Amino acid sequence: xxxxxxxxxxxxxxxxxxxxxxxxxxxxxxxxxxxxxxxxxxxxxxxxxxxxxxxxxxxxxxxxxxxxxxxxxxxxxxxxxxxxxxxxxxxxxxxxxxxxxxx
Numbered sequence: 001x002x003x004x005x006x007x008x009x010x011x012x013x014x015x016x017x018x019x020x021x022x023x024x025x026x027x028x029x030x031x032x033x034x035x036x037x038x039x040x041x042x043x044x045x046x047x048x049x050x051x052x053x054x055x056x057x058x059x060x061x062x063x064x065x066x067x068x069x070x071x072x073x074x075x076x077x078x079x080x081x082x083x084x085x086x087x088x089x090x091x092x093x094x095x096x097x098x099x100x101x102x103x
Contacts, residue, residue: 008028009027009028010027011024011025011026011027011033012024012025012027019037019038020038021035021036021037021038022034022036022038023035
């Protein structure tokens, strides 16, 4: 660590070995001052088109799953409601006191 002209320690510049990003850290506060992700080279048109196609397929499959879940949602909620009614009828506990009866 070297000092600059004012005598204060110079900020650390670290290159991340995983992603290649530049991280600048203040030695006094140990705060990250700057984080720069390296720019990726532009992909070819065919690669971009392929990525868009894959993204479209993923989006369509997510939509289909959500629609299936929504279609079954009513059935699932109805089953849960019936089970809760059975449980409430089978218990011998009295119902909880009503807030208006506490006065």
